[in-house]
Amino acid sequence: MDRPSPYLNRMNAFLHPESVSKDASYQMVKIQEGLQAAGWWGQGLGPAQHHLPGYAQEAVLAYLIxxxxxxxxxxxxxxxxxxxxxxxxxxYRVQDPFGKLLSAGLAGMLSFQFTYSLLMTFGGLPIISISxxxxxxxxxxxxxxxxxAGLILGIYRRKDLVMNRTERAMP
Known part of the structure; x- marks a missing residue:
């Protein structure tokens, strides 16, 4: 018999964390346990929080909570x-087309990273290495x-410096 793919195991661990082995869904289950045990004021600093796997990378929000x-x-x-x-x-305030596209791509990258990490922390998406x-x-x-972020702000700083083609040709 063929062994199931590790990707299928990971997807099964995301969809049904209780029905697969503890090794496959360990990180997801531990993050959910940590979020449930947090309370409004948290558990404080100490050795007890190290049961959260990946607390320095992808589970940093769960660790902080x-x-x-x-x-x-x-x-x-x-x-x-x-x-x-x-x-x-x-x-949206940048007028230069290249600056607008570049800053939109970078803002989209940061937005995607923030949104995915939030959904990953609260169990909405599978856990991957995005913090x-x-x-x-x-x-x-x-x-x-x-x-x-600095590149976006640098482009924003020069948002009103758009020139038309005739001004660029003039020395």
């Missing part, structure tokens, strides 16, 4: 939504995210 409580998690989610809103409002923007422990991703 477990440690500091739901009030802190709601503040983080609100600030993330405000950041995404500000990035998209900067995109919430600007909160991951990985320096590589954080440098790229800050560079993307």
């Amino acid at each position: 477990y440690t500091f409580g739901w009030w802190f998690g709601l503040i983080v989610i609100f600030l993330g939504c405000m950041l995404i809103t500000q990035l998209w409002s900067a995109v 919430i923007p600007f909160l991951s422990a990985s320096n590589d991703y954080m440098i790229i995210e800050f560079a993307a």
Whole structure:
């Protein structure tokens, strides 16, 4: 008999976490347990929070909610939504077509990353290696995210400098 694909096992673990082996759905079950045990004020700092696997990467929001409580998690989610809103409002104010496309692509990347990590934390999407923007422990991703936000803000700073073709030809 053929062994089932690891991708099918992962999808079954997402769709039916209780019906598959504990190894296949371990991270998802532990994140849900941590979110349920958090309470409004959290469990505090200490060795107990290390039962959350991937707490420095993809489960960083679940770790923050477990440690500091739901009030802190709601503040983080609100600030993330405000950041995404500000990035998209900067995109809509840019007049240069290239700048608009570049900043829209970068804002879309950060928006997708934020939305996917939220849905992944609360069990809406399968767990993959996407962390919430600007909160991951990985320096590589954080440098790229800050560079993307800085590039969007740099394009926004020069939003009114669009020139027509005749002005570009003049020395």
